[in-house]
Amino acid sequence: MFKRITGNARACLVVEPLFILPYSMYLPYVSVYMLALGVGKTQVGMIASLGLIVQIFTSFISGFLTDRLGRKKALLIYDLISNFPKYMVLHICRYFKRVS
Numbered sequence: 649m650f651k652r653i654t655g656n657a658r659a660c661l662v663v664e665p666l667f668i669l670p671y672s673m674y675l676p677y678v679s680v681y682m683l684a685l686g687v688g689k690t691q692v693g694m695i696a697s698l699g700l701i702v703q704i705f706t707s708f709i710s711g712f713l714t715d716r717l718g719r720k721k722a723l724l725i726y727d728l729i730s731n732f733p734k735y736m737v738l739h740i741c742r743y744f745k746r747v748s
Contacts, residue, residue: 656719659719678696678738679692679696682695682741685741685742687741691741698737699734699737702733706726706730710722710726713725713726
């Protein structure tokens with residue numbers, strides 16, 4: 649069955665687990681890490697919800713970019729753009745304890 653799949657669909661089947669597996673491995677520990685830094689439970693929930701909401705809207709942007717630029721170029725641009733806010737949120741979480 650895998651041999652019948654070609655093009656972008658085949659590339660997605662091969663590459664997607666490389667993104668999902670590491671994300672799934674560290675995601676459960678992000679909330680524990682934030683709690684250890686002193687972030688409140690409500691704030692952890694808001695941060696997690698914000699991440700999911702951003703994913704919903706950026707999926708439309710990434711679809712448009714993929715159609716316009718092609719899979720490889722769009723993936724490079726999207727990875728560069730999407731990773732920066734993630735790291736900023738984790739960095740900002742360190743200072744929630746001092747503010748609240």
